[in-house]
Amino acid sequence: MARVGGVAVETIGSGPGMVVVPGNNRRAHHYGRLARALSGAHEVHVIERRGRGESAGRDPAYTVESDADDVLAVLEHTGSRVLFGHSYGGLVALHAGLRQPVDGLIVYEPGVSLDGSFGASWMPEFNRQVEDGRQVAAMTTFLRETGLLPFKTRPLLWAISWLMLRGPGSHExxxxxPLTPAELGEIVRLDSDGSRYAAIASRTLLLGGAKSPTYLTGVLPRLAGLLPDADYTILPGLDHNAPDENAPDTIAEQIRRYLVRGERHPRYSSTE
Structure with a gap:
């Protein structure tokens, strides 16, 4: 990995540069398949956000703009003109886009809350559990309240959380x-009517999956109506982890079609 300022950057491929911003609880290597799928047409630079791996620690006074600073530094260092962000990384990408136009801004289910769409009443309990070091309990709360898995029963979610945090390869x-409370806090702090995002001048593609919770996909048509040059697509059969785990090739194809072929996406929502 190369280093740009305080962050490590993993690079693969050749061609016009693209910067990838990982989501919450994600590392750069989780986007390896996506980067490889795009590497034939782009030089892909995946950021290792602060507090992870070889990157520097995160400032206690963290805000989303701290991550946006790093994204802008990597864009400048690499000469990249395309930016992709997933989940919380999508929120970071949108805020970077507010500060600097790019040729293409693509986000998959960005962590944007509009008029309270992201319910946060459970966060004090979650934050206490993290602070007390009760990580399995905290992950169970997180999974239950965010609805990112199709399971609802607490014993099953507890078992999954235990595997995630105590099973093989769970050290990451x-x-x-401990990084999650501040990031969730930023989503809540930035809750608004979305009008701030009307200042994004970049051509923008907003992607989501039909199997994802509605609080993640419901903001996409609203954002598409606010941004001056944006399209949105809800992809059938995909969930929140499509870019990093379940369908990176599909997401790469959407990005290629939008960038390489210059294809316009219709403003529609499909749940077929």
């Missing part, structure tokens, strides 16, 4: 858990 999840 344990290390990233």
């Amino acid at each position: 999840a344990r290390e990233m858990m």
Whole structure:
């Protein structure tokens, strides 16, 4: 990995540069398949956000703009003109886009809350559990309240959380858990009517999956109506982890079609 300022950056491929911003509880390597799928047409630079891996620690006075600073530094260093963000990384990408236009801004289910769409009543309990070091309990709360898994029963969610945090290869999840409260706090702090995003001048593609919770996909048509040059697509059969785990090739194809072929996406929502 190369280093740009305080962040490590993993680079693959050749061609016009693209910067990828990982989501909450994600590392750069989680986007390896997506980067490889795009590497034939782009030089892909995946950021290791602060507090993770070889990147510097995160400032206690963290805000989303701290991540946006790093994104803008990587865009400048690499000469990249395309930006992709997933989940919370999508929120970071939108805020970077507010500060600097790019040729293409693509986000998948960005962590944007509009008029209270992201319910936060459970966060004090979650934050206490993280602060007390009760990580399995905290992950169970997180999974139950965010609806990112199709399971609802607490015993099953507890078992999944235990595997995520105590099973093989779980050290990364344990290390990233303390970073989550501040990021969720930023989503809540930035809740608004979305009018701030009307200042994004970049051509923008908003993607989501039909199997994702509605609080993640319901903001996409609203954002598409606010941004001056934006399209949105809800992709059938995909969930929140399509870019990093379940369908990176599909997401790469959407990005290629939008950028390489210059294809316009219709403003529609499909749940077929």
